[in-house]
Amino acid sequence: MCKKYVYMFSEGNANMRNLLGGKGANLAEMTNMGLPIPQGFTVSTEACTEYNEGGKKLSDEMMEQIEAAIDKLETLAGKKLGNNSNPLLVSVRSGARASMPGMMDTVLNLGLNDISVEGLAKATKNARFAYDSYRRFIMMFADVVIGVSKSKFERYLDEFKEQKGVKYDTELSAEDLKAVAEKFKAIYFEDQGKEFPQDPKEQLFEAVKAVFGSWDNPRAFVYRRMNDIPYGWGTAVNVQMMVFGNMGDTSGTGVAFTRNAANGDKAMYGEYLINAQGEDVVAGVRTPKPIATLENDMPQVYKEFYEIAHKLEEHYKDMQDMEFTIENGKLYFLQTRNGKRTANAALKIAVDMVSEGLITKEEALLKVEPKQLDQILHPAFDQKVLKATEPIGKGLPASPGAGAGKIYFNAEDVKEAADKGERVVLVRLETSPEDIEGMAAAQGILTVRGGMTSHAAVVARGMGRCCVSGCEEIKMNETEKTFVLGEKMFKEGDYISIDGTTGNVYGEDIPTVAPEISGDFATFMAWADAKRRLKVRTNADTPKDASNAVEFGAEGIGLTRTEHMFFEEKRILKFRIMILSDNVEERVAALEAIRPFQEEDFVGIYEAMGERPVTIRLLDPPLHEFLPNTDEEFEIIAKEMGKSAEELKIKATALHEINPMMGHRGCRLAVTYPEIAIMQATAIINAALKVKKEKGFNIEPEIMIPLIGDAKELKFVKTLVAETADKIIAESGIELKYLVGTMVEIPRACLIADEIAKDAEFFSFGTNDLTQMIYGLSRDDAGKILADYIDKKIYEGDPTAHLDRNGVGELMKMAVAKGRAQRPDIHLGICGEHGGDPASIEFCHMIGLDYVSCSPFRLPIARLAAAQAEIKFPSK
Amino acid sequence: MCKKYVYMFSEGNANMRNLLGGKGANLAEMTNMGLPIPQGFTVSTEACTEYNEGGKKLSDEMMEQIEAAIDKLETLAGKKLGNNSNPLLVSVRSGARASMPGMMDTVLNLGLNDISVEGLAKATKNARFAYDSYRRFIMMFADVVIGVSKSKFERYLDEFKEQKGVKYDTELSAEDLKAVAEKFKAIYFEDQGKEFPQDPKEQLFEAVKAVFGSWDNPRAFVYRRMNDIPYGWGTAVNVQMMVFGNMGDTSGTGVAFTRNAANGDKAMYGEYLINAQGEDVVAGVRTPKPIATLENDMPQVYKEFYEIAHKLEEHYKDMQDMEFTIENGKLYFLQTRNGKRTANAALKIAVDMVSEGLITKEEALLKVEPKQLDQILHPAFDQKVLKATEPIGKGLPASPGAGAGKIYFNAEDVKEAADKGERVVLVRLETSPEDIEGMAAAQGILTVRGGMTSHAAVVARGMGRCCVSGCEEIKMNETEKTFVLGEKMFKEGDYISIDGTTGNVYGEDIPTVAPEISGDFATFMAWADAKRRLKVRTNADTPKDASNAVEFGAEGIGLTRTEHMFFEEKRILKFRIMILSDNVEERVAALEAIRPFQEEDFVGIYEAMGERPVTIRLLDPPLHEFLPNTDEEFEIIAKEMGKSAEELKIKATALHEINPMMGHRGCRLAVTYPEIAIMQATAIINAALKVKKEKGFNIEPEIMIPLIGDAKELKFVKTLVAETADKIIAESGIELKYLVGTMVEIPRACLIADEIAKDAEFFSFGTNDLTQMIYGLSRDDAGKILADYIDKKIYEGDPTAHLDRNGVGELMKMAVAKGRAQRPDIHLGICGEHGGDPASIEFCHMIGLDYVSCSPFRLPIARLAAAQAEIKFPSK
Secondary structure, three states, X not given: OOOOOEEEHHHOOHHHHHHHHHXXXXXXXXHHOOOOOOOEEEEOHHHHHHHHHOOOOOOHHHHHHHHHHHHHHHHHHOOEEOOOOOEEOEEEEEEEOOOOOOOOOOEEEEOOOOOHHHHHHHHHOOHHHHHHHHHHHHHHHHHHHHOOOHHHHHHHHHHHHHHHOOOOHXXXXXHHHHHHHHHHHHHHHHHHOOOOOOOHHHHHHHHHHHHHHHOOOHHHHXXXXXXXXXXHHOEEEEXXXXXXXXXXXXXXXXXXXXXXXXXXXXXXXEEEEEXXXXXXXXXXXXXXXXHHHHHHHOHHHHHHHHHXXXXXXXXXXXXXXXXXXXXXXXXXXXXXXXXXXXXXXXHHHHHHHHHOOOOOHHHHHHHOOHHHHHHHHOOEEOHHHHHOOOOOEEOEEEEOOEEEEEEEOOHHHHHHHHHOOOOEEEXXXXXXXXXXXXXXXXXXXXXXXXXXXXXXXXXXXXXXXXXXXXXXXXXXXXXXXXXXEOOEEEEOOOEEEEEOOOOEEEOOOOOEEOOOOOHHHHHHHHHHHHHOOOEEEEEOOOHHHHHHHHHOOOOOEEEEEHHHHHHOHHHHHHXXXXXXXXXXXXXXXXXXXXXXXXXXXXXXXXXXXXXOOEEEEOOOOOHHHHOOOOHHHHHHHHHHHOOOHHHHHHHHHHOOOOOHHHOOOOHHHHHHOHHHHHHHHHHHHHHHHHHHHHHOOOOOOEEEEOOOOOHHHHHHHHHHHHHHHHHHHHHHOOOOOOEEEEEEOOHHHHHOHHHHHOOOOEEEEOHHHHHHHHHOOOOOOHHHHHHHHHHOOOOOOOOOOOOOHHHHHHHHHHHHHHHHHHOXXXXXXXXOHHHHOHHHHHHHHHOOOOEEEEOHHHHHHHHHHHHHHHHHOOOO | OOOOOEEEHHHOOHHHHHHHHHHHHHHHHHHHOOOOOOOEXXXXXXXXXXXXXXXXXXXXXXXXXXXXXXXXXXXXXXXXXXXXXXXXXXXXXXEEOOOOOOOOOEEEEEOOOOOHHHHHHHHHOOHHHHHHHHHHHHHHHHHHHHOOOHXXXXXXXXXHHHHHOOOOHHHOOHHHHHHHHHHHHHHHHHHHOOOOOOOHHHHHHHHHHHHHHHOOOHHHHHHHHHHOOOHHHOEEEEEEEXXXXXXXXXXXXXXXXXXOOOOOOOOOEEEEEEOOOHHHHHHOXXXXXXXXXXXXXXXXXXXXXXXXXXXXXXXHOOOEEEEEEEEOOEEEEEEEEEOOOOHHHHHHHHHHHHHXXXXXXXXXXXXXXXXHHHHHHOOEEOHHHHHXXXXXXXXXXXXXXXXXXXXXXXXHHHHHHHHOOOOEEEEEOOOOHHHHHHHHHOOEEEEOOOOOOOHHHHHHHHHOOEEEEOOXXXXXXXXXXXXXXXXXXXXXXXXXEEEOOOOEEEOOOOOEEOOOOOHHHHHHHHHHHHHOOOEEEEEOOOHHHHHHHHHOOOOOEEEEEHHHHHHOHHHHHHHHHHHHOOOHHHHHHHHHHHHHHHHHHHHHHHHHHOOOOEEEEOOOOOHHHHOOOOHHHHHHHHHHHOOOHHHHHHHHHHOOOOOXXXXXXXXXXXXXXXXXXXXXXXXXXXHHHHHHHHXXXXXXXXXXXXXXXXXXXXXXXXHHHHHHHHHHHHHHXXXXXXXXXXXXXXXXXXXXXXXXXXXXXXXXXXXXXXXXXXXXXXXXXXXXXXXHHHHOOOOOOOOOOOOOOOOHHHHHHHHHHHHHHHOOOOEEEEOOHHHHOHHHHHHHHHOOOOEEEEOHHHHHHHHHHHHHHHHHOOOO
16 A cells, blocks of 8 residues: 555645645645635645655655546546646645745646647637746746746846837737747757656646755745744645636735734735736735725625635634635635734734634633744834934835834845844845845845735744835835935935834834833733743843843742843952952952942842842853953053052963863852852842841842752852851841752753752753753854754754753753652752743743743743643643 | 760671771771780771761760770770879771771870879889880870971980980980970970870870871872772771880881782781881881791791781781781781782782682682782883893882883972973982872882881882882982982982882983783783673774784774874874865865875774774864964965965964864764765775785774764764765775764763664763763863862862763663664773773673773773673673
8 A cells, every 4th residue: 555645635634734734734624614725636745755855756656646636636627737628727836834935936827838828728718818827837837846047038028028119018919928938938948958848747747846845945944944843844735726816807816814913903904916816916016905995896706705714714713814816706715824913913813812702711822922922022113202203104014013223235234234233124125035034133124015915024024023015115226225215315324214013114213112012912911821830930130130020920030140240340340350369368358349239239139029039140150251351451450459460461361261161160160269159148148138127028039059060069069158148147137048059050960960959959950051061062162063064954953942852851851850859849940041932941841840030021932831831731 | 875986896897897997897807816916996987977077076975985995995904094003005096998008197105194104114114115105105196196296306305315415215214215205295385385185085085086187188188089089988096005016125016918019929028127116117217127037036926927927818818918016025916908019919919819729710800909900011121221231229129110210309399390291200218198199190219218118118009100119328318309329419300210120220211111911910811801791992093002902902992083193294284284275175185185194094903903893983173173383384384275374374263162172073073074074984994995805804894973962963974974985895896894883972962872873883982071061071171170179078089080970870871771772782882081990891881881992001900890890790
């Protein structure tokens, strides 16, 4: 029995997404719902994987199954491929498991050849249409499937139009287009050394191979890397009977959403073009009409469309993004999928659908991608400045938010400038998949052409970048890197500001402020908070960070990095003196000068957090990170210390390390210079006593010792801390509890977690360092290496971006088990960057941590991710 | 019920070594054997640990139990402490679980005070002896127990003798010595501000505390670190009735071995002094008489001694090292223990005892410390040169072997010079425990004073350093750092050679050669080889290393580091060009220029190894390790490449890494520059084909890919290697099998060992890197950190010296289990430095590895350690 690679639409359903891809599964589902779908079949994702791993050949079995499916489709359609009376034409489209807009290649009108083009002319009674389709197909096939440069064809077409003295394609006659098609075939022959394939099955096999192969193209890699889509998923190919939106004024094509994808309003929302093919809408070449006007243009079609759209939303229990075509007054649905939306829209839709009784709260929680919430916290323009500023142009509000920065004209320049730390706005005629990395690096995207569903708009919304599209007033000169808008000429490096919520464009740099947060957000986050088991803390080093974090829902601080406090100008001098001291006395004196500052910071943090737990980590980085860089700085310190700069430089050089990541840092500093740990413990306890006394907060500081790899090492540092703390508390006469715990960031700490738990009252996984050591890969040095690994498909992206469940995760599980076995009430958290990453949070939930800690900005993400984890993996 | 801290000798036995220490356990055993032992009691090692961890106080329970034991001892002895007629005097000696010669402090004649000194005079009818003992006791107690500088007393004694116009102590009368004792008490009072303690129990408690405290002294730390003795073991204290070897010519004291500790001959061997206390023999102040002459001096005593010694050897089934004292013609044994011996002696004794039927082969195998075998491979002098050279002096052959180098006069200078790479001989009046580190760093030790059992001799034998002791012809000026021997004045930095086997001293630098290996060695190693399950391979990078290793018993090569081959002068230039190339073509050309050299090396290695397996590792270190250092070198390469030196320097700088240990190295090089792996695979296979063809050896190269952390990464590099190899083999028409495996040295590799085993045919644990990453501690940077950790008693030594069973070992076990589950016949070995460390080898045996690989020099150690592991933990 052969493996089944090909499925008729009637053989599938929505649950077969992994095998048929999203598009194929939904076409099957809609077929089974009895909706008007041009029929076809899907070649499975498994076939794609076998094709790409097996030397890029379609197996005999695949080809046989495709031919059989064509036979069935011909029967269904009552048409035949290559037929000279009423030929079957098909589209060939990719369709991966996850939506990958614009990333894959599409071929339309496949099946046309010198014979069937005549059949098409007869059947449609429109020779001009038939030859127009043929010449388009030849170019598209040559370009997309075979890789012949499109410009060869376009150049000829321009020449031909010039000869004919016409400006637009539409001015060419059927005869003209037939001649163009002939010439196009000749261009193909010239380039390829063989004839344009006349056999429709050969065309089809080549097209299927091209779609499969496009899974391997660099744009696809970039997109997958950005969206965490595994290479191994593959794409399916959908072969679907063509219907034509470009057969005249009773034809058309469009894209629509069942709700507003920008703000979530419950109102049909979309665009269409009369007498056009689907690609025309998406490509943004012509600016389309709003969907509501279809009611006037074609009332019956509109009614049917509206009913089906409603039915689809109810069926899928989600806002739908649909493509449709009207062929001579008959409506066809070409695709439906859950629509992408802004974070605010996602929240509103989720909350509304619960009110409407369409979904449960849990279903609502699963409908919002946690990392989308990022957008909600993005800045908006300062309203005062904004009101005083006249917009100089207006486009479509394609993706909400505010973006201001220097103008650059292509993705490469944007990236280069952004890498230098500049705020940048990408300005472009229209965007294409090649621009994705540049779009990600920009503050915002401004395009001259294209609608709300253009590439720029769709991708920007997905990324949470603000975008204004279709600002047609712009007179662009991409070559010169200038444009004119209003009265002004802008050039590379000039400032511009764009408002993705209104579509306004401003000719200056407008300051931005934190966004207002909607009531839906509060409702939704309350549901998440009620659901989740994991607590959510924040990483915060200053009182200001701490207050912000409380507003974003922080239930405590999981990590205060005390070293950041030392970089402040007044303190760094004293700290450097401490480092460069020759003896304990000098060091103690320098530390005592810093202590009041540390206490002040801790007081501010405790006050901001109230009675929420606060974990403070003792000094962690290698001391040489604090060293002076310039001769001038050395001179200042030398003077202060009464020593020579030369002498200090020698001492500074001696602090150099070969592998600082695995060197003299973390608790090793406390072992070598106990006076540092003592000073810090003093400041932590003094501050807590002060705030407890003055504010009455019942504070219980959590003192975290970093980089522990051995039980005795922890005991040594803990003793230093506890002796210091206990003495101060006893002298104060105030009752104060505190905890001492450790960061688990050395692999060995996981392996001996039981021993460490004897003295540690809590563990906080430091997965940044843990990951680096478990991979033996330093983040500082990984850049060049990873580029090669990604090029060579060993990794699909930075393997450390999400918590590595197989490696790091295994050790974490061991640490959790050993830690709890030794100390059942040990408190377990994570404070690395993974603490704000949804996939990593899910894992932390699964292995039973008590909390995650992340940057204030990512708290809503963490809260939602924690709730989703609980829904997917309910706690016992 | 209180804990029992104090045991009378009659309450113990030889198995209670952990609790009573070696000395205490053996005194108890001998007591129970009915041998003539001065009675006493032992305060346990547990008391020591509690004392040192509990604020350095003897608990009430300890003091009560000591007092009770004193009561019992008084009854046994029929004497009373502090009595004015026949007082009990005791010695107080340390006795740890493992012998720690010279490291701990001893107090003799305790119990003497102003009253009992008169009792002693009466009982011995020798007032001079009594006061001599008293003044000695005051000084020893003040020095050892209280810490008053001995020189204060010695200075006074010298003055006193000058006043009296005498030269030797023996010329002083009883009255004189009484006066000296009085003055000594006054010196004590002056120094301490309180009277010399007259209460014998106070004396005893103070002495016990001093012994316990001495476990904490720096010398003890150094010794323990060198000998891997845990701090937690503690020392016991033995309180034993004094007997006196210094009561006249029918008294004496000595030290003897039941067999010759230097060469293993079955002949009693030792030294004694008439009319002396035990310390006089060990200290080397007087040169003692050989034990055989005792037969003439005291025939009856000699006979009894000989019989008991024989009985002890039979009882302990091992060569005994005994201390004895003769008090007025009566023999007492003060101690027995298994004697330290040279490696050759250990082998001979073990082999002889098996022939004698005293022990089994397995017992014999356990009698030799694997690391002792180190000595056997140490160099001896080139006999031709030696025969042509006249010795300029002669001392005692205290520890065999040959040592030649520059003269230094103290341990510090020796260490400094040795660190610079100089060969050094330490020349000293006599050594003391402070010199241990210097002794370890020297090629040999030459002392002016002291016998075969002096500190220098005992320690040097234990270390395997050659030593000539008691070379009294030397006229030493330690202050000026010169000495005169023969006709010649030697100063610091002059060359000298010493022969520890003959005792000869030579005034020049004599070349050394590899030692001859005795027949006992071959017999013994054959037993080990028959017993062990683990195979033993070697790490060898050159044909010469490989041949040597085969002689030392290598059963294959576990690691050939290909990078070492590149450092050779002719090759490094090409290799540097390769690194600094701009493109693949340049790199390939440079690599092709190196390939013939690599092939040649591999041919040599295969030829040396015959059909033994050879594992060759692909290039491992970061490329920047190979970069030029000087401008001149850059100029040479620039000229060769037709580029500017500036350009190359920029490229070189770009190769710098922040954490090179976790950077661009290992298999990451093969991913980035596949051409390197291809060149190396080509050379490995070409060489194998050549040798197979020419010599007919059935070679099966094992190609090892380093630093694997991911299954796909291994697959990528393995594919490169296999495609290269298969093509060459197919073209050659010769059949050749090869294996591809990986080094397991990244923690993640252990965690996903099952996935990796899909493509790896063998694992070789690289525990050097594995340990560093699991500890998060870079060996290059650990030095300063470890010093503080050892000072603060967090670590007792470098925690990475032996395989860390709790951390690294846990991950290794996991890797073994996962690897075998995936591929049951996977071959498992270790090639880090731990492969030559006995404790680590034992662990490798326990977790079921197939082989260990170590440097040629350590092969006999590994073979014996593997056999011992099998005896202790028999394979199923």
